[in-house]
Structures are given as C-alpha cells and as structure tokens.
Amino acid sequence: MPIIDLANPSRFLSFANRAIPWLGGVTVIVLAFGLNQAISAPDDYQQGATVKIMYLHVPSAWLGMLCWGLMTVAALGTLVWRHPLADVAAKAAAPIGAAFTLLCLVTGSLWGRPEWGTYWVWDARLTSELVLLLLYLGVIAVWRTVEDPSRAARAAAILTLVGAIDLPIIKFSVDWWNTLHQGASVFRLGGSTIYPTMLIPLLVMAVAFTLLFATLHLAAMRNEILRRRVRTLRLMQASAAT
Amino acid sequence: MTTEHIAHLPFIVGSYAAAGVVIAVLIAWVTLDFRAQRRALTELEARGLTRRSASAPAGWPMSEAKEKA
Numbered sequence: 100m101p102i103i104d105l106a107n108p109s110r111f112l113s114f115a116n117r118a119i120p121w122l123g124g125v126t127v128i129v130l131a132f133g134l135n136q137a138i139s140a141p142d143d144y145q146q147g148a149t150v151k152i153m154y155l156h157v158p159s160a161w162l163g164m165l166c167w168g169l170m171t172v173a174a175l176g177t178l179v180w181r182h183p184l185a186d187v188a189a190k191a192a193a194p195i196g197a198a199f200t201l202l203c204l205v206t207g208s209l210w211g212r213p214e215w216g217t218y219w220v221w222d223a224r225l226t227s228e229l230v231l232l233l234l235y236l237g238v239i240a241v242w243r244t245v246e247d248p249s250r251a252a253r254a255a256a257i258l259t260l261v262g263a264i265d266l267p268i269i270k271f272s273v274d275w276w277n278t279l280h281q282g283a284s285v286f287r288l289g290g291s292t293i294y295p296t297m298l299i300p301l302l303v304m305a306v307a308f309t310l311l312f313a314t315l316h317l318a319a320m321r322n323e324i325l326r327r328r329v330r331t332l333r334l335m336q337a338s339a340a341t
Numbered sequence: 342m343t344t345e346h347i348a349h350l351p352f353i354v355g356s357y358a359a360a361g362v363v364i365a366v367l368i369a370w371v372t373l374d375f376r377a378q379r380r381a382l383t384e385l386e387a388r389g390l391t392r393r394s395a396s397a398p399a400g401w402p403m404s405e406a407k408e409k410a
Contacts, residue, residue, distance in 0.1 A: 152356045194370070315368070332392065
C-alpha cells in the first residue's frame with residue numbers, strides 16, 4: 100500500500116487494524132528482552148543499583164520529547180497542509196506524551212532522592228521538563244474544552260508550535276545553565292560516555308518504548324477516527340429528528 | 342545483597358511499579374475507548390444511520406450491522 104493512501108481515514112483504519120496486533124506483539128518481545136537486559140545489567144560504580152532507574156527514565160524522557168516533536172509536525176500538517184489525519188495524530192499523541200513525560204519526572208524524582216538527597220530541585224532541566232508536562236496538559240485541555248473539532252485542532256496546533264520552543268531548552272538546558280542534572284551522555288560529540296554493558300540495555304529499552312508509543316499512538320488514532328464517525332452519525336441523527 | 346542495595350531497593354521497585362502503572366493505564370485507555378467507540382458506531386449503524394462516504398472495511402461495525410440485520 101503506498102504511504103499516501105494512508106491519508107484516507109478508511110484506508111488508515113484498515114491498515115491500523117492489521118498493524119496493531121503485529122506491532123503490539125513485537126513491542127512485548129522487545130520490552131521483555133529490554134527488561135531482562137536492564138535487570139541483569141551491572142551496577143554503576145558511583146550510582147550503584149539506582150542506575151537501573153535510568154533504563155526507564157531516559158527512554159521516557161526521549162519519548163516525551165519525541166511525541167511533542169511528532170505533534171509539532173502534525174500541527175504544521177493541520178495549519179499548512181490541512182492533512183486529514185494531522186489533527187487526529189496530534190490529538191491521539193497528547194495523552195501518551197503526557198504519560199511518558201510524567202513517568203520521566205516520577206522516575207527522575209525516585210532516582211534523585213538517593214543520589215542527590217532530594218526528590219525535586221528547580222534545576223533548568225527538571226523545570227523545563229515540568230513545563231513540557233504542563234504544555235501537554237494545556238493541549239489536552241484545549242481539545243476537551245473547544246467543542247468544534249476543527250477550531251480545537253487549530254488552537255491546539257498553535258499551542259503545540261509555541262510549545263516546541265521548550266524542546267531545545269530541555270535538550271540544551273544542561274549546557275546553557277549550571278545544572279544539578281548531568282550533561283548529555285548518550286548522544287554527544289565524541290561518542291557516548293556510558294559503558295556498553297549499560298548502553299546496550301538502555302538502547303534496547305529506548306527501542307521498546309518507541310515501539311510501545313507507536314502501538315499506542317496507532318490505536319489511539321484509530322479510536323479518534325471512530326469517535327469522529329460516531330459524532331458525524333449522531334449529528335445526522337439529531338438533524339433528521341428536527 | 343549489600344546495605345546500599347537494600348536502601349535503594351524501594352526507589353528502584355517504585356520506579357518500575359510506576360512504569361507498570363502508567364503503561365497499564367495507557368493500554369486500558371486505548372482498549373476501553375476502542376470498545377466504546379465501536380459499540381456506539383455499531384448501534385448507530387444498526388439504526389440505519391450511515392455516512393454517505395462510508396465504505397467500511399471487512400470486520401468493521403458497518404458490515405457487522407448488516408450481517409446482524
């Protein structure tokens with residue numbers, strides 16, 4: 100099936116119906132493998148066993164940002180190209196991105212208590228990540244409060260584009276300000292500073308979380324298309340009754 | 342198991358439990374929402390309501406409603 104065909108909601112539904120079980124199955128296998136790798140990975144010489152929290156925290160942080168990046172592309176699709184599935188993709192992604200960002204903050208706090216001696220500090224990285232969560236909640240609130248889907252889509256798209264400013268702030272906060280949060284250690288000039296016995300489980304977990312996101316997003320998009328069909332039929336029913 | 346391991350265990354277990362809860366909630370959300378939307382669509386189509394452009398693929402509520410009828 101050419102990828103352009105997926106712009107048609109009916110064809111997208113057909114594709115999603117076939118892809119979700121396969122994608123879900125692959126996600127379960129990779130996640131199980133990643134968890135096994137994470138649990139059996141060695142302790143860090145400084146962090147000790149708390150390094151195991153990193154295998155959840157880092158992929159959650161990446162997914163929180165990746166999801167907003169996807170929503171930013173979808174926002175352009177809504178405002179510029181008026182793609183029929185762009186706002187469906189953005190609306191479906193927001194709660195999933197919020198959940199991963201929340202998980203990033205929770206696991207970060209649980210790592211911070213034994214390592215930093217505190218659950219929270221108003222550090223640039225932590226604060227910009229919290230701002231991302233608030234932005235997600237703002238987008239979800241827009242979708243829930245504006246009744247007309249096309250108006251809600253435009254308002255959410257504008258908020259998403261404005262909120263995209265937070266992504267480079269999160270990424271470079273550890274370089275621009277003197278933060279308690281450590282600097283980049285995986286994707287950096289000069290290569291990763293993490294030893295392969297810990298880097299490989301981390302990358303496997305990142306792939307597993309990405310597959311999980313893809314599965315959930317596809318399923319949430321399918322739900323959103325069905326919701327719009329239900330809405331259309333209810334409007335037809337209401338207009339026929341009057 | 343060292344003293345450090347025992348001291349850090351609640352934080353590690355707490356993190357993995359939090360991840361389990363968040364993932365379980367997300368899966369439950371998409372699954373329950375799918376069932377609700379599909380049920381609503383089947384009911385509306387069973388009442389004879391169809392979209393003009395409707396061409397539901399096999400296995401979807403439209404064909405199910407027709408089979409029931």
